[in-house]
Amino acid sequence: MTMSNHAIGYDLGNVLEGIMKLYDNKELSKNAVFKICDMLFEILGNEDGNEGEMLEDFNKTRCGVCLRKYQSKEQIFLIDYDSKYLNNYENWNVPKISSCFCRQCLNKLKENQNLPDSFEEDLKKEMNESYDSDEWLAVV
Numbered sequence: 309m310t311m312s313n314h315a316i317g318y319d320l321g322n323v324l325e326g327i328m329k330l331y332d333n334k335e336l337s338k339n340a341v342f343k344i345c346d347m348l349f350e351i352l353g354n355e356d357g358n359e360g361e362m363l364e365d366f367n368k369t370r371c372g373v374c375l376r377k378y379q380s381k382e383q384i385f386l387i388d389y390d391s392k393y394l395n396n397y398e399n400w401n402v403p404k405i406s407s408c409f410c411r412q413c414l415n416k417l418k419e420n421q422n423l424p425d426s427f428e429e430d431l432k433k434e435m436n437e438s439y440d441s442d443e444w445l446a447v448v
């Protein structure tokens with residue numbers, strides 16, 4: 309039996325932070341960021357790392373789809389691993405780093421996957437059950 313490797317997730321999270329600085333300085337394109345992240349996720353998987361640990365800081369500061377930095381108190385959304393909407397998210401044919409994203413990207417997902425009006429409300433309920441609402445949902 310192997311133990312989950314916690315160090316690799318946090319180490320790669322630091323690498324990701326450096327990548328996002330290069331992106332902010334326009335030294336990397338958005339497309340390059342997604343390609344590099346694919347490699348990071350591959351390393352993470354090979355080393356038995358934890359995606360949640362790698363993305364912990366990223367998810368609190370940026371949209372995982374459009375890569376935009378969140379404003380203070382901006383409402384953010386999360387499709388959790390056991391969400392009934394996870395398949396909709398995975399089948400959404402856009403490059404993405406994480407399942408935590410902004411309102412504009414939520415609207416695009418809803419439109420693209422033809423999700424019902426209750427989608428957003430379900431998402432809030434799911435988040436409120438599993439997460440501290442202050443952490444994941446700044447404004448309800």
Ligand SMILES: [Zn+2]
Pocket residue numbers: 371372373374375376409410411412413
């Ligand atoms: Zn976004």
